[in-house]
Amino acid sequence: MYNIKTLEYDKLIMSQFPDYVIAVSKGKTGLVSLDNRILCDFIYDDLSEFKTNQILYNDKYCIMRLNGKWGIIDICGNLIVDFKFDEPIRIEEHNNHKIVKFDKWGIVDNDWNIFVECKYDKIIYRDFNYIYESKNKKGLMDLSGRILTEPVFDSLMQYDRISGKRFYIARTGDRTGIIDSSGKKIIDFIYKKINIFTSADEYFVVQKENCKKYGVINVKNEIIMECEYDEIEVLKDYQRQDIFFHCKKAETEFLFSRKEFKIP
Numbered sequence: 001m002y003n004i005k006t007l008e009y010d011k012l013i014m015s016q017f018p019d020y021v022i023a024v025s026k027g028k029t030g031l032v033s034l035d036n037r038i039l040c041d042f043i044y045d046d047l048s049e050f051k052t053n054q055i056l057y058n059d060k061y062c063i064m065r066l067n068g069k070w071g072i073i074d075i076c077g078n079l080i081v082d083f084k085f086d087e088p089i090r091i092e093e094h095n096n097h098k099i100v101k102f103d104k105w106g107i108v109d110n111d112w113n114i115f116v117e118c119k120y121d122k123i124i125y126r127d128f129n130y131i132y133e134s135k136n137k138k139g140l141m142d143l144s145g146r147i148l149t150e151p152v153f154d155s156l157m158q159y160d161r162i163s164g165k166r167f168y169i170a171r172t173g174d175r176t177g178i179i180d181s182s183g184k185k186i187i188d189f190i191y192k193k194i195n196i197f198t199s200a201d202e203y204f205v206v207q208k209e210n211c212k213k214y215g216v217i218n219v220k221n222e223i224i225m226e227c228e229y230d231e232i233e234v235l236k237d238y239q240r241q242d243i244f245f246h247c248k249k250a251e252t253e254f255l256f257s258r259k260e261f262k263i264p
Contacts, residue, residue: 011048019059020075024048031062031075040077051108063089072112082110094125097143105132105161116145126158128166129181140168140183150184159196169194174209187221203243205232216245225256 009032011024013153020031020039030042045065061072066192075243097115097158098108106118106129116123123131123141132142132151139151154250155171166181177189179244187194195209202219208227215227216234225232225245233246243258 011046013047013050020062022047022062029064031077039075040073044139058093063091078245089186092125095143099123099125099130116141129158131156132157140179142182149179169196178204185215203234 009023010027011023012025013022020033022040023030023032024046025042027046028042028043029047031039033039043066045068047065049081059075061074063070063072063096064083065071065088066083069083069085070085070089070215072077072089085102087101087103092099096110097228098110098112100118102110102118105120105123106114106125107116109115115220116130120132120134120218121136124131124133125171128143129148130140134139134151134212136154137151138153138156140156142148153172155169157169159167167186168179168181170177170182172189174192175189176194177190178194179184180186187204188198188241190208191206192209192211195205203224204217204219205214206217206227207214211227211231213227214229214232215223216225216232217223225247229249231246231248235244235246236242237244243253245256245258246255249254
């Protein structure tokens with residue numbers, strides 16, 4: 001007969017990692033290994049009301065609650081972040097940094113040292129930048145924590161291609177423009193709407209303020225077609241290595257080549 005140790009607790013919150021389980025016993029929570037070794041004392045608040053995906057932990061740390069306050073311990077019960085926060089701590093890991101929400105959002109390194117001060121309403125990782133938010137406005141920050149733009153944008157939408165570079169369509173109020181990944185403006189904020197086509201990403205279909213018509217500009221901010229069309233569709237011909245603009249104006253349709261060849 002096999003001699004198998006069993007885990008007998010009031011509640012078990014299973015981890016995706018094989019090293020430990022969050023266990024609840026007599027209203028208190030602790031950590032136990034799968035071979036039933038107690039890894040830390042059962043002194044923490046009962047977390048059984050939380051679903052597994054609401055408890056953020058990994059093979060090195062676990063977010064717990066003690067006397068109504070939230071903090072972080074390692075899997076041996078050693079304190080990592082003091083228990084002083086009213087809301088559950090949130091962590092998003094990216095490379096050598098962690099985006100964390102204590103009272104506010106900030107960034108820490110792998111040793112839990114504050115890398116970017118926890119003072120923002122939100123921080124989102126975007127490949128080679130962070131988008132941060134303060135008072136419902138967004139700005140751009142590089143991976144070293146250096147502020148690239150002030151939080152002045154209502155929205156920042158990243159695109160991965162434009163002449164081999166990343167860029168953002170940015171909107172502030174009713175004005176839309178484009179900045180690159182260094183925060184530099186590359187398209188003036190004079191448009192109501194800007195559309196990008198991934199198959200022809202050096203061209204933008206734009207709509208000016210107080211105008212219902214559409215036109216086309218290129219990445220150099222040069223006007224290719226004036227805003228005088230009801231609709232514009234950008235098509236790329238890979239075989240001919242050319243780009244065509246399918247335009248509608250009233251009851252007439254046009255097809256223009258990038259090489260300025262007009263097809264009736």
